[in-house]
Amino acid sequence: MSVAEKTPHTDRVPAPVRRPRFTDEHGRRIRAWELILRYLLLLAVLALTVGPFLWQLSTSLKGPTEDIFSSPPKFLPGHPTLHNYERVSETLPVWDYALNSLKVAAANVVTNCVGSALAGYALARLRYRGRRVATLVFVLAMLVPAESIIIAQFTTMRELGLNNTLVGVVLPGSVAAMNVLLMRNAFLNLPYEIEEAAYVDGANVWQRFLRIALPSVKGTLAVVAIFAFMGAWDDFLWPLIVLSDPSKFTLTIGLNYLHGTFANDERLVAAGTIIAVAPLIVLFACLQRYFFRGVGEGAVKG
Numbered sequence: 059m060s061v062a063e064k065t066p067h068t069d070r071v072p073a074p075v076r077r078p079r080f081t082d083e084h085g086r087r088i089r090a091w092e093l094i095l096r097y098l099l100l101l102a103v104l105a106l107t108v109g110p111f112l113w114q115l116s117t118s119l120k121g122p123t124e125d126i127f128s129s130p131p132k133f134l135p136g137h138p139t140l141h142n143y144e145r146v147s148e149t150l151p152v153w154d155y156a157l158n159s160l161k162v163a164a165a166n167v168v169t170n171c172v173g174s175a176l177a178g179y180a181l182a183r184l185r186y187r188g189r190r191v192a193t194l195v196f197v198l199a200m201l202v203p204a205e206s207i208i209i210a211q212f213t214t215m216r217e218l219g220l221n222n223t224l225v226g227v228v229l230p231g232s233v234a235a236m237n238v239l240l241m242r243n244a245f246l247n248l249p250y251e252i253e254e255a256a257y258v259d260g261a262n263v264w265q266r267f268l269r270i271a272l273p274s275v276k277g278t279l280a281v282v283a284i285f286a287f288m289g290a291w292d293d294f295l296w297p298l299i300v301l302s303d304p305s306k307f308t309l310t311i312g313l314n315y316l317h318g319t320f321a322n323d324e325r326l327v328a329a330g331t332i333i334a335v336a337p338l339i340v341l342f343a344c345l346q347r348y349f350f351r352g353v354g355e356g357a358v359k360g
Contacts, residue, residue: 111335117328118142126324142329146316149326152333154305155312158224159291160337162308165228166290167283173233174282175275178241179267183253193242199235205295212299226300227308231289237282244278245271280348287341291334309334 112133117126119138146152181193211230212221220226253266261269272279294310301307313330342349 114328114331117325118332120325122325142325143333146326146329146333150312150315152309152312152330155307155309156333156337158306159309162224162227162297163287163290165224166231167286169228169232170234170237170286171279171282174237174241175272175279177233177238178243179245179271181238181242182245183266183271184263193239196235196238200239208296208299211296215300221300222302222306223300224306227293227297228290230296231286231293234286234289237285240278240282241275244275248274277348277350280345284342284345284349288338291338 116133116135119140119142120126120135121137121139121141124132124136177196181189181196215221215226215229218226220229248271253270256266256270292310293308294314297308297311301311304312313334316327316330
């Protein structure tokens with residue numbers, strides 16, 4: 059027997075190289091270039107949305123000796139300072155304006171949460187004639203531009219004697235149609251059998267609403283609260299029309315004076331912008347867990 063025949067055959071087929079597999083949220087396999095493209099798009103959207111805010115924050119922290127129009131621009135301030143915020147508070151009664159905005163926003167949150175919850179529950183659970191028509195009215199109300207009815211609103215506030223008052227600022231947006239529809243869809247997504255069991259046990263409508271339905275849609279209530287606060291805090295046109303007394307100005311109207319008084323000092327304008335945006339960031343950071351849960355609760359149900 060030859061040596062070649064005695065020697066065992068040691069050549070083996072190389073094991074295939076396993077390529078990393080990427081899957082999406084549904085478990086489907088995606089390619090590496092698709093994943094890279096997704097992240098590039100996310101980074102582009104992040105730069106477009108968060109980038110201007112970070113640039114304003116950087117500008118507000120730059121001292122008077124730093125050039126904010128240098129080329130190439132410097133994103134990080136060389137010597138961060140809070141002097142611009144002090145100048146804003148010395149130039150304008152910014153904290154009084156912020157307090158007025160807080161009063162308007164807090165009242166708007168309360169009225170929208172209470173009114174939208176009651177109206178949404180009535181549209182979703184109660185049985186009465188004209189329920190579909192009432193739902194259609196709320197849908198059509200969302201299609202009406204606010205600018206087209208602002209003259210009628212101003213005339214109404216004048217006849218009620220609410221011009222130049224914070225109540226006149228709050229009243230037109232006390233219950234938003236979109237918030238009512240959000241609450242309606244959230245209540246529709248609740249299993250009806252739970253309320254039927256409570257009805258059999260003798261619970262009336264208010265008990266079923268307060269003890270069963272309302273605690274189950276806390277996420278949607280958080281969404282309504284965030285939308286109501288943002289809408290009232292950022293509103294500029296309606297308070298500008300209603301208010302004429304500077305002591306009752308909201309923050310958005312008061313900070314507008316920075317553009318006229320310090321048109322060439324972008325540092326103060328940036329500081330005023332950060333003062334106006336900071337409460338919204340804090341509110342969303344505190345309620346973000348309920349916000350994302352509430353988006354699922356208020357999804358449109360066919």
